[in-house]
Amino acid sequence: MTAVERAGSAPVDAALLPALRRRTTGVLVASQILGGLGVATGIALSAVLARQVSGTEALSGLAPTATVAGTAVLSVPMAALMTARGRRPGLVLAYLVGALGACVVVVGARAGNYPLLLCGMAAFGAASSANLQARFAAADLAEPQRRARAISNVVWATTIGAVLGPNIAAPAGRSVAGLGIPEAAGPFLWAAGIFVLAAVLVAVLLRPDPLLTARALAPLEERSPQARSLRAGLAAVAASPRARLALVTVAVSHTAMVSVMSMTPLDLTHHGASIDLIGLVISGHIAGMYAFAPLMGRLADRVGRLAVAGLAAGLLAVAMFLAGTAGEHHGQTAAGLFVLGLGWSAGLVSGSALLTDSVPQSARAAAQGISDLTMNTSAGFGGAIAGLIVAQASYAWLNAAAAALLVPLAALVLFTRTGTKNGNGNGNGNGNGNGKGNDGSSSTAAEDSPPGVRQS
Secondary structure, eight states: OHHHHHHSOSOOOGGGHHHHHHHHHHHHHHHHHHHHHHHHHHHTTHHHHHHHHHSSGGGTTHHHHHHHHHHHHHHHHHHHHHHHHOHHHHHHHHHHHHHHHHHHHHHHHHHTOHHHHHHHHHHHHHHHHHHHHHHHHHHHSSOGGGHHHHHHHHHHHHHHHHHHHHHHHHHHHHTTTTTTOOGGGHHHHHHHHHHHHHHHHHHHHSOSOHHHHHHHHSOGGGOOGGGGSHHHHHHHHHHOHHHHHHHHHHHHHHHHHHHHHHHHHHHHHHTTOOHHHHHHHHHHHHHHHHTTHHHHHHHHHHHOHHHHHHHHHHHHHHHHHHHHTTTTOHHHHHHHHHHHHHHHHHHHHHHHHHHHHHSOGGGHHHHHHHHHHHHHHHHHHHHHHHHHHHHHSOHHHHHHHHHHHHHHHHHHHHHHHHHHHTTSSTTOTTOOSSSBOTTSOBOOOOTTSOTTOOOO
16 A cells, blocks of 8 residues: 555555545545635635724625635646545645644734735635635545545535534634734634645545555556646546536536525525524525535435535525515525525536546546536626616526526536436546446446446
8 A cells, every 4th residue: 555655556456445435435534624614614614814904894795705715726737746645645635724824814814905806715715725726635535336425525524614614603703812913813723723724634644545445456557747737637527528518517506506595695685584594594595505415416426416516506596486485584595595506416416426437547636627617707797787787687597597507507417417328428527439438347338328327
């Protein structure tokens, strides 16, 4: 295993794989809890802190936007590092950059320097990038028929941190009293410590590296270093219709969710909702996003990635109808936001599993980084445009615009599923018609599943 850590090409005893999978998943779940806790703790008061430092509400929304932009931009160098060195160095570096960004936020807040605060928020986004990439690390060693469940287990772990984070924001703020640090910056100081702890956990316990071990198990033709570049990852995605569909699935799901969710508190305020009620609605939304991820994973493994991608489009459409027509009916808005979270979960889990199935092992890390860049960039634009739509039209029109994004996604799912049934893919993620999965195993899968998923 030491050789695997260094070169990623040494033989691995297959008998050790089940225990290694459990260990890897356990470490990733623990790091995801810490990472989610740190992100949620800081983000809880980011807009409030930005308003205090900038002196105007008009600029308060730039703080979370800077975090999303940082997550998108940093996903590319992070993917390049993982492609070259493995998951562990990439995750450790991302958490440390996130910790540094949190410290810069505190310094910017103390100095009253708004541009410095935004730079810190962008670097803070690296921790979110680490949280996103952790789901792919869980899939590295997973059996093809259990990849979606492996991804969903790590996504589910975010629930704990996402729920606890906002609740410790207040004591974190009070803890910096007397230090000359604004109370709203206190959570970022705590987040920095949490990210460092997550980095240490990954550095010490995520051994052997799951990506390098997976490469050691791959066929010889997939071990070429030339096939691991970002360019090779982009080429692998471009060559696979199913990989392109996977990118569209995660990008549309994430963009639709961010756009509607970000404007819901404002719409609730316009209809007389209290802060406590807004908190309950957002909490229900977060529960929909993360708590039911294991269910989405099991569905994706049992009935197929394409079926769950279609389910995601359907759930998101229902959510936008409920939220867009709710008006003063706060219960209907809450139901819409909960279903919105479910749709996002179905899209993220099925799209992530489909992408992993559809590209060669050597190009997976690069393709996964490209996926996160795409989804976060599109969501950043979506969040920015959402405010303009609400300001110029209404929240109802925002939901209608978000629903329009689902039309090409649903069409692609139907087209890909129909094309595969007609024999274009022959059960293979890459559609090369040779009956082999990307992991080298024989494919007995049905039209929209990885090798070995469908047993009927």
